[in-house]
Amino acid sequence: MEPLELPLTTDRLRMRTYREDDAAAQLPIFSREDVSRFLLEDPWTAEVAETKVAERLHRTGLETESRALALVIETADGLDSLEGSRVIGDIAIWLADGSDEKAEIGWILDPAVGGHGFATEAAIAVLNVAFDHYGLHRVFAQMDSRNTASANLAQRIGMRQEAHLRKDWWSKGEWTDTLIFGMLASDRQTA
Numbered sequence: 001m002e003p004l005e006l007p008l009t010t011d012r013l014r015m016r017t018y019r020e021d022d023a024a025a026q027l028p029i030f031s032r033e034d035v036s037r038f039l040l041e042d043p044w045t046a047e048v049a050e051t052k053v054a055e056r057l058h059r060t061g062l063e064t065e066s067r068a069l070a071l072v073i074e075t076a077d078g079l080d081s082l083e084g085s086r087v088i089g090d091i092a093i094w095l096a097d098g099s100d101e102k103a104e105i106g107w108i109l110d111p112a113v114g115g116h117g118f119a120t121e122a123a124i125a126v127l128n129v130a131f132d133h134y135g136l137h138r139v140f141a142q143m144d145s146r147n148t149a150s151a152n153l154a155q156r157i158g159m160r161q162e163a164h165l166r167k168d169w170w171s172k173g174e175w176t177d178t179l180i181f182g183m184l185a186s187d188r189q190t191a
Contacts, residue, residue, distance in 0.1 A: 004061050004133055008071065010121045015071040015091060018056040022072055023049040025087035029110045038144040039108070040171060059092065062103065062134050068094035069129075073109065073122050088113045091122050093130055093139070102138040103130060107153070114149070123157045131185045138184050144169075145177035154181035158188070 007016035023046070029035055030044040030052070044052065059070035070092040076085035089109035096104045105126060109119045130136045141159060143150040155161070159181035167175035 002133075003063060004069070004129060006060075006071075008125050008129065010125050012075055013118060013121055013125070014074045014076075014085065015122060015125065016074065017060050018053055018070055018072055020053065020057065022056075022087065023053040026053065026072070026090065029087075029089060029108065032111070034111060035108060038147040038150070042172075056090075056092075059094070062093070062095055066094075068092060069126075071126070073118070075113070075118060088118060089122070091126050093126055096140070101136055102140070103134075103136055105130070105139050105141050107150070119153050120156055123153060127157060127183065127188075131188060136185065138182060140180060140182040142178055142180050144171070145179045147179075151179055151181070154179075157183075159183045160187070 007014045009015075027044055027046060027049040030049065033043055036043040041048075056070040058064070059066045059068040061069050070090065072087055073089040073091055074085040075088050089107065091105070091107045093103050093105045096102055105123070107119060107123055109122075127139060130139050139159075140162075141150070141154050143154075145151070145164060151161070160183065161179060162182045163178075163180040165178040165180070168178050169176050
């Protein structure tokens with residue numbers, strides 16, 4: 001499998017692999033209670049941000065030992081240079097269940113940039129990479145059922161809701177429901 005050419009770019013976004021200095025840029029997003037509410041982890045502290053970014057540094061492609069791709073999402077008026085770019089989130093895809101043909105996707109964006117289509121743009125770009133570059137058969141997303149923004153995004157990008165698992169996950173002191181959305185490579189050809 002050929003390494004992926006990075007960064008990924010769209011009309012308004014650049015998605016690049018992590019650098020060590022990304023902890024400071026991601027901390028204001030991941031430390032928010034409203035962002036971490038539906039995640040499996042608590043809001044980040046500065047120390048946690050350093051640790052999480054260090055983990056993501058090695059997630060540079062599905063063909064690598066990590067079997068994962070973690071990308072920083074940036075937006076700017078001029079994406080040709082790093083100058084003036086602003087980190088607005090994170091998107092990742094990783095091979096699941098020991099398979100080379102199916103992967104899970106996840107995204108986290110700063111709520112301050114919500115409603116402008118950035119999440120949709122980033123997710124579609126990563127799905128295109130998943131199916132066109134990596135030749136995956138299936139990509140799925142799992143989320144807390146109360147996370148309506150993520151569920152709406154999954155539907156908007158053409159994923160189908162496949163399951164609603166009731167009270168299946170113990171998270172932050174309570175049983176929570178999980179939604180599972182999926183997309184097959186063949187779904188894109190008929191969409």
